[in-house]
Amino acid sequence: MIALTLAEVAAAVGGSLDGADPDTLVTGPVEVDSRKVNPGGLFAAFVGENVDGHDYADTAVAAGAVAVLASRPVGVPAVLVDSVVDALGKLARAVVARAEDTAVVALTGSAGKTSTKDLIAQLLRRLGETVYPPGSLNNEIGHPMTALRVEAGTRHLVMEMGARHKGDIEYLTSITPPRIGLVLNVGTAHVGEFGSQEAIAEAKGEIVEALPAHGTAILNADDRLVRAMATRTRAKVVYFGESPDADVRATGVRLDATGRPSFTLTTPAGSAPVQLRLYGEHHVSNALAAAAVAMELGMSVDDTAAALGEAGALSRWRMEVVDRADGVTVVNDAYNANPDSMRAALRALVSMGGRGPERRRTWAVLGEMRELGEDSLAEHDAIGRLAVRLDVTKLVAVGGREAACMELGARNEGSWGEESVLVSDADAAVELLRSQLRPGDVVLVKASRSVGLEKVAEALLADGAAR
Secondary structure, eight states: OOOEEHHHHHHHHTOEEESOOTTOEEOSOEESSGGGOOTTOEEEOOBOSSOBGGGGHHHHHHTTOSEEEESSOOSSSEEEOSOHHHHHHHHHHHHHHHOTTOEEEEEEOSSOHHHHHHHHHHHHTTTSOEEOOSTTOOSTTHHHHHHTTOOTTOOEEEEEOOOSSTTHHHHHHHHSOOSEEEEOOOOSTTHHHHSSHHHHHHHHTHHHHTOOTTSEEEEETTOHHHHGGGGGOSSEEEEEESSTTOSEEEEEEEEOTTSOEEEEEEETTEEEEEEOSSOSTTHHHHHHHHHHHHHHTTOOHHHHHHHHHHOOOOSTTSSEEEEOTTSOEEEEOTTOOOHHHHHHHHHHHHHHHOSGGGOOOEEEEEOOOOSOGGGHHHHHHHHHHHHHHTTOSEEEEESSHHHHHHHHHHHHHOSSSOSEEEESSHHHHHHHHHHHOOTTOEEEEEOOGGGOTHHHHHHHHHHHHHO
């Protein structure tokens, strides 16, 4: 964090000092967990469902925090505010405003945000110091916490932005005004909250509306709702995708025997071959988006292609592929799920299974997709049918009504009635797999985060370690 005095912190957040020396410098990071406080840092005391951070104020100061950002007196040096959440955003805005030479990259989309953020970060680190959030810290708390890691020498700040309501992205961009705004896609994730894809697009497009005239909007040319956002920005527009008119596009896309894509990166500045380490054809679009960002910030075509080829998955449970000693491959994609990402994961699974006489058996262990609203049952039915159409060896649907609808869709689409099975929970799925898996099988595990289906993948990997 760029060093600020407590007086400057109080002024930035509209707070008042309580028992604190106004000249004391905050030199360390801001933390919301008292166990992670470093000397010179600031402790933000949040009130959660089960824990009140104010109760740990003295522990944080004892660990080296110079003060506590709090909504009530805590008996130790503090900056008192009405809302700690609002204050955290204001403080982050003040820090980013001082980082005048830092290029802020903001991205959003219904699917692929975290994977693309990780790709962008790995590319931009080659150009200079880059700050980006670990995992999916993309809400009103995680976002400013990431921004507060900016220092004087930070060259790039990469921010993933999520939205559950109209105005969420507008608020996040007010904290970290972007120079580059990227929109990956508009799918059906959270359609139950927004009501329609058009409403989702309206919310996602807030990211390009925040761009200055000298900024750049990077838009998916293959998504009509994203392409239409060009009319909502005064910034320069760069399109990516496989469409012939895309500025940054992929040609000759192919998958190798393990499901890893390769393509030719084609741009106005030239072309270069790319072989990704990531699994699944859907990563081609993510890679193109990352490439567009990197080249906009000065990376050459050849360097971009090379960096894409070396980039890996930084975040857990997103197409995380592990081979067991007995030859079983476990694909843990259980962090989250929506219809678009489910379809992409199923296609990746089939690619990894291969074709012909050497084809491996493929298992799709799928849980429920949440927040789909009135389309939920139809979307689950469609995923079940797709699994059969793609010739997945066996669908294991895990859960209640929506999972049952998914399994029924597979059964209605199937020929022999053996393509699918419904189980009640993760433990039942593990028991089934343990009894039927054979060496060489490929198992995909995917569901919405709240389902907790990562337990299946972890159990299968533990079995492999035991062997």
